[in-house]
Amino acid sequence: MVKTTGKVTIKKYANRRLYDTESSSYITLDRLGAMIREGREFEVIDAKSGDDITHQVLTQIIVEEESRGDGATMLPVNFLRQLIGLYGGAMQPAVPQYLDAAMDMFSKNQAAMRDAMSGAAGGARGGAAAVCPYLASTATEWGGGWGMRGRRTASPESPPASSSGPASNFSATPATASTTSSAATMGSPSSSSPVTSFRQTPLI
Numbered sequence: 001m002v003k004t005t006g007k008v009t010i011k012k013y014a015n016r017r018l019y020d021t022e023s024s025s026y027i028t029l030d031r032l033g034a035m036i037r038e039g040r041e042f043e044v045i046d047a048k049s050g051d052d053i054t055h056q057v058l059t060q061i062i063v064e065e066e067s068r069g070d071g072a073t074m075l076p077v078n079f080l081r082q083l084i085g086l087y088g089g090a091m092q093p094a095v096p097q098y099l100d101a102a103m104d105m106f107s108k109n110q111a112a113m114r115d116a117m118s119g120a121a122g123g124a125r126g127g128a129a130a131v132c133p134y135l136a137s138t139a140t141e142w143g144g145g146w147g148m149r150g151r152r153t154a155s156p157e158s159p160p161a162s163s164s165g166p167a168s169n170f171s172a173t174p175a176t177a178s179t180t181s182s183a184a185t186m187g188s189p190s191s192s193s194p195v196t197s198f199r200q201t202p203l204i
Contacts, residue, residue, distance in 0.1 A: 008035070008042040012053060018044070033061050 010032070011019040020027045035042060044057040066073050086095050 006041070008040060010042050010044045010057075011047040012044055012057065013047045018057075019047070029057070029061050029064050032057065033065065036061075 008020065008022045010027070011021060013019065018027050018029070018032065019025075020031075032042070032044075042054075043052060044054045045051070046053050062075075066075055083095075086092055
């Protein structure tokens with residue numbers, strides 16, 4: 001009896017042919033792609049060395065899908081450029097986990113995204129326009145967990161603002177005695193340490 005559950009072992013031979021040990025037949029990369037969409041688990045083993053080459057074969061499936069020439073690609077050129085640029089850099093070790101977390105969040109929200117696209121008017125373009133704000137909010141949600149939200153912080157090496165530069169509406173002024181007392185009452189580490197607050201005051 002042919003098994004329909006569990007992980008399937010696929011053997012790859014030197015002639016690049018893929019052999020499905022479950023169905024006892026040779027299959028193609030297209031069939032492997034279909035198995036993934038069906039939710040089937042499989043591993044690809046080099047028939048000669050016994051090495052696990054699943055990652056290599058999955059990459060080949062992506063290359064095949066992206067090179068079909070029907071305009072249905074999923075990897076934008078800008079994304080590919082940035083991804084390639086990360087190879088060999090200090091951030092390379094963090095990229096796999098980051099992308100894995102992003103795809104996991106995407107998978108969990110597929111139903112809501114499908115509803116947003118199907119309910120939009122104006123065809124494919126209308127659907128894309130409707131789902132873009134949803135994607136943005138989702139990206140912010142999981143991106144924040146990785147500390148990837150955009151933050152503007154002052155650098156220690158930043159030079160002081162020039163008097164001839166653009167005027168700012170904010171200036172640092174010492175806190176009043178009542179403010180210092182309140183901070184101490186709320187559990188400040190040291191009531192004797194200087195406290196500085198930022199107040200919006202017009203500059204002359």
